[in-house]
Every structure is written in structure tokens, then in C-alpha cells.
């Protein structure tokens with residue numbers, strides 16, 4: 188049976204990009220199609236400056252949002268990464284297989300470390316080794332498929348390389364996984380800067396980011412103020428009209444239609460924005476309602492995570508043990 192693993196990092200509030208690029212597909216397709224695990228990858232949130240209490244809050248919120256979006260703990264496994272030791276345990280072994288050069292070539296590392304240095308800050312070593320921990324997340328479970336947005340493609344590619352290398356050197360241990368991207372919504376761009384991804388970071392960029400828990404009025408305002416392109420024609424052209432194309436992509440993802448076909452229905456940017464805003468508000472409405480219910484019952488969420496971690500541990504342990512043996516470590520007990 189196919190096994191699926193994916194995760195979301197609690198570095199900020201979850202966004203429309205996370206939802207359309209990943210979570211929505213986990214709910215609609217992945218959890219039913221395979222043995223599936225979905226993880227709040229909190230160890231990854233420690234690779235940048237953070238407030239410990241906020242990471243804890245965001246981890247619980249991310250887990251609640253995954254359940255609110257429709258992940259069903261009776262059908263799939265939802266858990267928090269740090270509650271399952273196997274991730275960190277395997278990451279070290281994979282660090283002994285990965286190379287320094289390979290890590291430094293990662294686009295996200297280059298971008299994030301340059302930003303950090305420009306701010307005069309120092310770069311945590313864990314930011315460099317982050318993709319190895321991500322590889323461990325995936326390989327520990329023998330996942331065949333990793334449903335993610337486009338921005339994670341390079342990390343999954345690295346995961347494949349590490350799996351193949353480990354298997355060649357030390358004997359077959361890991362399944363070689365592949366990334367799976369949604370047809371529409373794999374790269375939702377910022378509403379204020381359609382040249383860059385809609386990320387989770389707060390602050391100046393917040394006007395361009397729709398958060399899943401934004402009030403409907405806030406969503407409408409953000410979409411209505413989206414930066415569009417010169418001219419008046421509504422055309423689906425990502426290079427010439429990135430702002431309009433982004434709105435069409437979002438509207439398409441929410442309505443199940445093709446962006447290029449949608450473009451033909453619109454003759455003004457204003458109407459396109461209005462319909463996109465309403466479509467997003469409607470798409471997120473059930474999730475907001477369910478999230479509010481779950482917030483009233485934190486014991487339920489904790490129980491789901493406890494059971495999820497236990498199940499995940501049981502699945503990961505034998506493969507990580509096998510990797511330890513294969514690479515030359517003395518078995519315990």
C-alpha cells in the first residue's frame with residue numbers, strides 16, 4: 188500500500204498558500220488513498236529565531252487547523268514531530284551520508300541565510316542541516332509519496348539522493364520517495380508582491396498574506412488591495428501579468444476551474460478581485476467554524492496528537508533501527 192508523509196512548520200500562522208498548495212489535497216485525496224501521516228514539524232521551527240511560547244502555541248494551532256481542515260484521525264495519523272524521537276535519531280545518521288556542498292546548494296538555505304546575514308544576525312547550524320531532518324521525516328516512514336507545494340521540490344529531490352546513496356553504500360533500507368504537487372495552487376504568490384511566494388512570515392509582508400484564521404472582512408480587504416498589473420485586460424500570463432495570474436490561480440483552486448478559462452469570463456480587475464475574495468472566504472468558512480469548535484476542546488486535540496505520536500513511533504522505529512544496524516552501530520540490548 189502506498190505510504191504518504193507530509194508536514195507543516197509552525198513558524199507562523201498557516202496561510203492560504205499552505206492550504207491550497209498542500210493541506211487541501213491531504214484532506215481530499217491523500218488521507219483516503221494511502222496509509223498517510225501528517226506532521227507538525229516543530230523541530231524545524233527552531234532553525235530560526237523564535238519565541239518558545241509562540242512555537243508551542245503555533246504547533247497546537249497548526250494541529251487544530253489540520254483537523255479543522257478535515258484530516259480524520261480515524262483515517263490518517265496526525266502528530267507532532269518532536270514527540271517522536273526517531274526523526275532526530277535518523278537525522279544524525281543521514282548527516283553522515285549528506286555532504287556539506289549539497290546542503291549549501293539548497294535554495295531555501297541560500298535565501299534564508301542571506302536574509303539573516305543582511306539583518307546582521309547569525310545563521311543557526313540547524314538551518315543548514317534542515318533538509319537532512321526533512322529527509323529523516325520522510326525516510327523514517329518509508330513514504331513513497333510526499334505531497335507538497337513547489338517550493339519543497341528541491342528538498343524532496345535531496346531526500347531521494349540520500350535514500351539512494353544510503354541504500355547503495357549500506358544495503359537496501361529506505362524507500363525512494365517522490366514529490367507530488369497539486370495541479371493548481373502549487374505556488375500561491377504574495378498578494379502584495381506576486382514575484383515572491385506567500386510565506387508565513389509576519390510583519391511588513393502581512394498585507395500580502397491570507398491567513399487561514401483571518402476574519403472574512405480581513406480576507407476581503409487583502410484580496411481587494413492585491414497588487415495587479417498595468418493594463419486592464421484579464422489574461423492568464425504568469426510572466427507578463429503575475430498579479431492577475433495569481434488571483435486567477437487562487438480563484439481556480441477555490442472553484443475547481445482552469446485559470447485560463449476563468450480569465451475569459453472577466454473584463455475588469457475589480458470584479459475578478461471581488462469574486463476571488465468571496466471564493467476564498469467561502470473556501471475557508473467551514474475550516475474557521477470547525478477550528479473554533481476544536482479550540483473549545485483542547486483535550487480532544489491533545490488526545491489525537493498523543494495517539495498519533497504513538498502510532499508514528501511504532502511505524503518509524505523498525506526502519507530507523509535497521510538504518511542504525513546497516514551503517515555500523517551496535518544494536519542496543
Ligand code: TYM
Pocket residue numbers: 192193194195196197203204205206207208209210228231320321324325333334335336337338339342372373374375376384385386
Ligand atoms: P511549510 O511549513 O513552509 O509549508 C507547508 C506546505 O505548504 C506548502 N506551501 C505552499 N504551497 C503553495 N503556495 C505557497 N505559497 C506555499 N507556501 C507553503 C509547502 O510546499 C508545504 O507543502 N520543509 C517543509 C516542512 C516539512 C516537510 C517535511 C514537508 C518538514 N519535513 C517532510 C514534507 C515532508 C516546510 O517548510 O513547509
